[in-house]
Amino acid sequence: MSRVAFDNARPVAESDPARTDIACFVGLARVTGTALPPAIVDWLEQHGWTDGPLARSTDPPFADIPIPIETYATFTSLFDPGGSASSYGTDYLATAVRSFFAQGGRRCYIVRMGDPVAPGDDAVAQNGLSGKGQKLAALMPGSLYAPDDRRSWHGVGHLGGLPDVSFLALPDLPALCASAPTAAAGVTVVVPAGPSQFVECSPPGAVPVPRPLYALPAPRLTQDDYDQRWAPSVDAILTYLRQSNIREIQFVAAFPLPQDLDAAAAVENPDSAMLAQDIHDVIQDQMPENISGGTDADPPADPGLSTAFLQLSYPWLKTTGSYVLNESLEPPDGALVGILARNALTRGSFMNATKIVPAEISDVWPPIPAEDTQVPSTALVWGANSPAKPLIIRLSLFGFTPAGLRLLSDVTTYPGESYRPACVHRLVAVISRAARQLGERITFAQNGPALWRCVENSLGQLMTQLWLSNALEGASIQQAFSVRCDASTMTQNDLDNGRLIALVTFNAAASIELIRVTLALETSGASAQGIAAMAQAS
Numbered sequence: 001m002s003r004v005a006f007d008n009a010r011p012v013a014e015s016d017p018a019r020t021d022i023a024c025f026v027g028l029a030r031v032t033g034t035a036l037p038p039a040i041v042d043w044l045e046q047h048g049w050t051d052g053p054l055a056r057s058t059d060p061p062f063a064d065i066p067i068p069i070e071t072y073a074t075f076t077s078l079f080d081p082g083g084s085a086s087s088y089g090t091d092y093l094a095t096a097v098r099s100f101f102a103q104g105g106r107r108c109y110i111v112r113m114g115d116p117v118a119p120g121d122d123a124v125a126q127n128g129l130s131g132k133g134q135k136l137a138a139l140m141p142g143s144l145y146a147p148d149d150r151r152s153w154h155g156v157g158h159l160g161g162l163p164d165v166s167f168l169a170l171p172d173l174p175a176l177c178a179s180a181p182t183a184a185a186g187v188t189v190v191v192p193a194g195p196s197q198f199v200e201c202s203p204p205g206a207v208p209v210p211r212p213l214y215a216l217p218a219p220r221l222t223q224d225d226y227d228q229r230w231a232p233s234v235d236a237i238l239t240y241l242r243q244s245n246i247r248e249i250q251f252v253a254a255f256p257l258p259q260d261l262d263a264a265a266a267v268e269n270p271d272s273a274m275l276a277q278d279i280h281d282v283i284q285d286q287m288p289e290n291i292s293g294g295t296d297a298d299p300p301a302d303p304g305l306s307t308a309f310l311q312l313s314y315p316w317l318k319t320t321g322s323y324v325l326n327e328s329l330e331p332p333d334g335a336l337v338g339i340l341a342r343n344a345l346t347r348g349s350f351m352n353a354t355k356i357v358p359a360e361i362s363d364v365w366p367p368i369p370a371e372d373t374q375v376p377s378t379a380l381v382w383g384a385n386s387p388a389k390p391l392i393i394r395l396s397l398f399g400f401t402p403a404g405l406r407l408l409s410d411v412t413t414y415p416g417e418s419y420r421p422a423c424v425h426r427l428v429a430v431i432s433r434a435a436r437q438l439g440e441r442i443t444f445a446q447n448g449p450a451l452w453r454c455v456e457n458s459l460g461q462l463m464t465q466l467w468l469s470n471a472l473e474g475a476s477i478q479q480a481f482s483v484r485c486d487a488s489t490m491t492q493n494d495l496d497n498g499r500l501i502a503l504v505t506f507n508a509a510a511s512i513e514l515i516r517v518t519l520a521l522e523t524s525g526a527s528a529q530g531i532a533a534m535a536q537a538s
Contacts, residue, residue, distance in 0.1 A: 027093035082324030089214030089326035096171035096334025103338025177229035178219035220259035254331030308419035481506035
């Protein structure tokens with residue numbers, strides 16, 4: 001033996017489909033690597049992304065294909081982390097991935113759909129779409145999406161082949177929806193004046209690398225930007241998740257800054273209510289409380305942005321790595337997804353994530369008035385004529401506490417108490433994911449009493465484990481949940497069409513409502529869930 005060689009490249013580990021901490025980032029990044037690591041190439045081939053009739057190319061620029069990433073070092077070996085000579089202060093995907101791992105995330109997928117936003121992207125292209133419009137359209141699933149044809153999967157559409165993903169984030173969405181900025185807030189260019197003078201040389205020493213300072217502000221949206229670009233894009237993604245029956249995925253998005261925010265007034269008076277007034281107006285417009293055609297007990301088919309599948313985070317953050325961005329402001333969705341991932345790994349996905357201490361976050365912008373960071377002491381009233389809610393009720397809010405900067409609220413945009421706590425939706429997702437895996441195992445089993453008892457026992461064991469983990473409220477199993485799968489939960493039409501329906505009723509520990517989940521296991525092995533919440537009888 002002439003020599004010993006060591007290969008330090010770790011293979012990409014297979015993830016358990018039951019994991020609830022994996023994220024998928026869809027966005028824009030510059031390619032710096034020349035080839036994917038062999039371990040990632042092997043993973044893509046094994047999962048059918050680069051082999052067979054539906055194969056994709058892995059050559060640079062690594063576009064339109066999901067790349068599994070388990071360390072930030074792997075990401076920076078392939079993509080520009082920001083702050084380079086090619087940057088324009090818009091490397092939002094890179095900073096979001098950095099914050100995801102900094103907050104405790106362990107695994108994510110990167111779906112790169114182009115380079116970050118550049119000043120020239122505002123020019124009109126030949127097809128009538130602006131550069132931003134083209135990049136925004138690339139992130140969407142597209143009208144040609146087909147669940148069984150990977151060739152039609154683009155951007156968010158790749159979620160159809162990533163069954164272990166629990167969180168979706170599009171960090172570039174605010175920048176792609178914002179109007180062209182005019183000037184940077186609080187940034188002035190200093191031009192040297194006066195004659196040249198001789199200065200005695202100082203002893204040579206370490207020369208610090210200057211941090212980049214970009215002339216443009218962070219993206220801010222006008223009312224038209226919210227109405228015509230941002231809200232329709234978010235709604236299109238939510239519609240895709242609903243129609244594709246990918247109900248275990250939480251869409252975590254940054255709530256964009258309003259363009260008419262008065263930065264000078266904010267510096268002089270951080271507690272001014274004027275700072276949040278525009279935010280309340282946008283929330284009332286885009287997340288109405290009076291959802292027509294549905295209530296807590298009977299959710300509507302198309303609730304728009306008022307849904308448990310959407311979690312909006314605010315305000316924007318200053319972090320250890322946000323200096324590579326315009327105004328050093330980072331969208332908070334990457335950090336929030338990392339906190340939710342760490343919460344799932346250390347405490348359980350069904351627990352409230354406000355107990356997790358954030359890392360590497362130094363400040364927030366804009367400052368939030370105190371009244372918007374306090375939960376009302378009285379019961380909340382929901383409806384068309386109800387009073388405006390504090391931001392902490394409708395948004396997942398970051399802010400300062402006596403113990404330091406914390407995540408103040410972990411909520412969805414659902415306008416009601418049943419699914420407003422995000423941990424309740426994550427609990428339902430855990431049950432739904434387990435039901436889907438159960439359905440895949442019993443696809444070819446005979447639909448009869450023996451199978452019904454098997455399904456009832458399997459779901460009962462799952463619910464028991466959740467109760468023992470304090471995810472369910474109740475002094476006993478009988479008080480915490482019930483599982484039923486028998487002839488009373490299915491009609492003859494269900495049996496003739498190969499449907500097996502189980503009824504699961506439980507009391508979530510974070511909710512005062514009784515939640516009922518109907519799990520329909522199709523012959524294909526997929527599961528569809530119907531959810532209803534009912535006020536407990538006194």
